[in-house]
Amino acid sequence: MTEMLASARQQRILDALREREQVRVTSLAAELGVSEMTVRRDLNALAERGALVKVHGGATLDAAPTSSEPGFTHKLALESGEKQAIAQAAVKLIKPGMSIALNSGTTTYALASQCTGIKDLTVVTNSPRIAEIFYAAANPSQNIILTGGIRTVSDALVGPLALSALGQLHVDVLFLGVHGMTSEDGFTTPNMLEAQTNQAFIRAAARQIIVADHTKWGVTGLCQIAPLSQVDALITGTRLDGEAKVLLRQALDTLILA
Amino acid sequence: MTEMLASARQQRILDALREREQVRVTSLAAELGVSEMTVRRDLNALAERGALVKVHGGATLDAAPTSSEPGFTHKLALESGEKQAIAQAAVKLIKPGMSIALNSGTTTYALASQCTGIKDLTVVTNSPRIAEIFYAAANPSQNIILTGGIRTVSDALVGPLALSALGQLHVDVLFLGVHGMTSEDGFTTPNMLEAQTNQAFIRAAARQIIVADHTKWGVTGLCQIAPLSQVDALITGTRLDGEAKVLLRQALDTLILA
């Protein structure tokens, strides 16, 4: 049997790995007809490039089960009638020439996809996906600013860079999506870094408008973004429960039911 | 057997390559009835054109074992053999645990798509599309930092936010794609804001490595990023003309021909 090129041998190791999840040095040496030392060197080379992970006796694919991230599907945001209604109510508040901010979230995503036609709009967002909507629309009169930072699983850029960026910016209106809201705990989110970033959003905006469907009421996330009274308005769905309406009207200047 | 034209011989090498995926110098020399030296020269010529990638002992169509992973490979940047070879040479310089920076560009994009498997890698980039490669790969040991800013048509985030972000960061190695390079004008780009951002990239990195295919030599863009001497190394294709090699070897510590 003719000898095999080193690169081909490494390719076969990866193929075997994908098929078997796990390979042993001894069996690879036998299968490939080379010494164990050579197999070890190949595994080292591949591991150095991150193509596999070495374990005692062989190698395995980078386990990384990547716990099913809830994700963020295009549909999810746009299929919901309530989110669409909220977005429609919100977009009426946006006029040409304004500057707005949108944090990452499915409701703000729905709002963004209704804003691409507005002239002379400046948009600040920490969501690459929301930014992508505007990039794709390529409206030359619009100015899209992405905050930078590290991305969370829910597509939000957070961390020092995001905070630093938001500290340098001021917008007319912020539309903020949240994960939960209650009378006692205010607006909350499950991610501490996102909460911090959202607080920076609030400081950067002259007016704060929360956009949240009715299912968010009564939910408390890990970390508070702000008490109810700290924002100017809330846009939510008509299905919101009656008691909640009363409590929200007390705490907020404006409650819009879409 | 009548002798064969050089071009016909190279064509037969390509045919054999398409059929077998891999060819070795010794067997080609025997099959074609020429010396190994001639085969090597043919392989070099074909590699310069990007038609194949040389490996020890022979050549392959696409030697990057990592690129065999099915998935998110945007053809546009990845189809060029020369860019692939440059990316392949560059990725060898990246070790697990390092922090790297990638500016926006097709060559850095090709490099990024070969880096998704490297463990404990921190990546700073101003390209949403490069960031997206890493987001999609979702390697939990990797840390992806997007600089923020305003996006140019060439997918680069620029402006005050980008500069501010890069001013706060320090990475081990920068891989910088450029639009042009000449002896007199150094590395250049047609966009002034990108030039400014790229300068910030250079300041943020302990080592600067330019990645550019041979077509960039002799081209001068609107705005200078840096003189040749300001960077540590250049990775380019072997097709680079001889005089350029001399000039670059004078100006740079390291010239890598991939």
Place this chain on the structure above:
DNA sequence: TGCCTTCTGATAGAATTTGATCGAAATTGT
């Protein structure tokens, strides 16, 4: 024919790859 350019082959030294060996380290069984 004589000269020049291009291609090819040969050679030598450098670089890479491979296999073997051996002590160190890790795993397993008791």
Place this chain on the structure above:
DNA sequence: ACAATTTCGATCAAATTCTATCAGAAGGCA
């Protein structure tokens, strides 16, 4: 916890491959 077994990494020598360089062969042109 201890010993036996297996596996790992470092090192050296051999083999293979690569690059650089020189010399000869083939073809074009005056």
